[in-house]
């Protein structure tokens with residue numbers, strides 16, 4: 393009988409990987425884990441309590457906020473405020489950054505960017521939704537943190553993760569030393585290590601894209617979708633189309649089974665729909681750490697320097713061979729290829 397390893401135990405154990413660590417990041421990850429459990433409790437009973445439906449407010453993106461969006465946002469911000477390790481929260485649900493100037497947080501050195509509830513179109517219909525978080529170390533030395541502390545490029549992340557509220561609730565995260573997944577055991581109220589050292593298969597048979605926008609996609613994306621749908625026994629095509637409409641759920645499935653997730657630019661979203669700072673960057677860091685690739689069509693997502701908090705980006709991420717095949721269609725020739733865990737290399 394192997395003993396379960398809880399998230400708390402694992403975090404403390406892994407602290408040894410960072411010789412100079414004083415436990416601040418560990419405590420911050422603990423705080424996020426606690427808030428995730430509280431949100432999970434409301435998600436699980438969403439149909440029973442008055443937490444479904446619209447909150448009657450809109451966020452900075454002009455999107456209608458769901459009650460659960462607002463609730464999750466409040467829970468994560470409260471946990472980050474009371475934990476004392478976070479000095480700035482950048483949330484999808486708040487126009488501006490939240491600077492935490494309380495006594496216990498005055499020396500806090502971490503910035504948290506968060507999408508408190510991802511997949512809001514699925515909240516009211518009991519389909520898997522998630523939370524996405526990204527952690528940076530502040531660069532400015534003292535005084536009030538600067539916006540430049542928040543707008544760091546994704547490769548500067550010290551940790552990133554997501555929570556998926558699905559048939560079971562899982563927390564998956566990386567601190568730059570691989571990816572590990574923990575399943576919430578409601579009977580003991582603990583996230584328990586269930587998916588150690590997650591790796592995305594180099595090859596996959598699943599493509600995830602909202603084909604309802606097909607007519608608005610760039611030609612290279614249309615050609616790649618056609619390639620996925622063509623019959624070819626050797627490469628196992630046609631591939632399977634799977635699209636939940638919750639980024640966390642679509643990418644979690646592909647991380648386990650192999651696959652590619654695509655959200656390109658389109659006429660509705662000329663710069664892409666998904667937000668660079670608290671959706672694309674954390675998911676790209678996790679995928680790269682699991683052996684996958686994440687690009688915006690011409691750049692490595694983690695190399696993009698954000699210029700504003702709610703900046704949008706196109707994103708294509710998943711199994712190495714599938715993203716490289718997509719690149720052939722996007723660049724129209726085999727100019728560039730990507731090797732997982734390495735920078736762009738000209739052949």
Ligand SMILES: O=P(O)(O)OC[C@H]1O[C@](O)(COP(=O)(O)O)[C@@H](O)[C@@H]1O
Pocket residue numbers: 455484507509510511512513602637638639640665
């Ligand atoms: O409905 P669409 O246009 O396919 O968009 C779905 C995408 O938008 C999102 O719902 C955006 O996230 P939010 O719900 O946090 O706004 C992603 O989770 C998902 O991948």
